[in-house]
Amino acid sequence: MKRLTPLFAIPILLVACGSNDAGETASEDVVVDDSIESVGEMPEVTEFKVVVGENSGPDQTLTVAQGSTVRLFFVNPNEDDEIHLHGYDLGGSELPAGEEAIFEFVADETGSFDVESHVTGEVLMVLVVE
Numbered sequence: 001m002k003r004l005t006p007l008f009a010i011p012i013l014l015v016a017c018g019s020n021d022a023g024e025t026a027s028e029d030v031v032v033d034d035s036i037e038s039v040g041e042m043p044e045v046t047e048f049k050v051v052v053g054e055n056s057g058p059d060q061t062l063t064v065a066q067g068s069t070v071r072l073f074f075v076n077p078n079e080d081d082e083i084h085l086h087g088y089d090l091g092g093s094e095l096p097a098g099e100e101a102i103f104e105f106v107a108d109e110t111g112s113f114d115v116e117s118h119v120t121g122e123v124l125m126v127l128v129v130e
């Protein structure tokens with residue numbers, strides 16, 4: 001078993017930094033646990049990946065809360081495509097076969113929005129914001 005001697009060096013360094021003569025509070029200042037709290041304030045991101053021909057279709061529904069950040073990934077492994085999210089009006093430009101398109105946005109409008117292939121006319125997924 002190793003001794004954790006490096007940990008004991010930290011309080012000494014902190015005391016050396018604070019040159020004010022409040023020697024009694026120095027040991028309490030070493031306890032820094034409010035970093036845990038900041039994790040809860042991270043914005044929520046919902047990710048969803050559609051592989052055309054594998055898990056695409058109008059039955060692929062993603063429901064998210066209004067105001068959340070959404071990151072959608074699309075890839076058509078077999079053919080060039082053109083993928084468009086209606087309502088939010090994202091995409092719609094040419095997507096070469098095998099390349100990934102990423103739509104990232106804040107879902108600030110409620111409703112049901114189709115993601116459509118402009119090549120085949122197929123609905124690849126439906127985004128529901130409520």
Ligand SMILES: [Cu+2]
Pocket residue numbers: 084085086116118
């Ligand atoms: Cu469209």
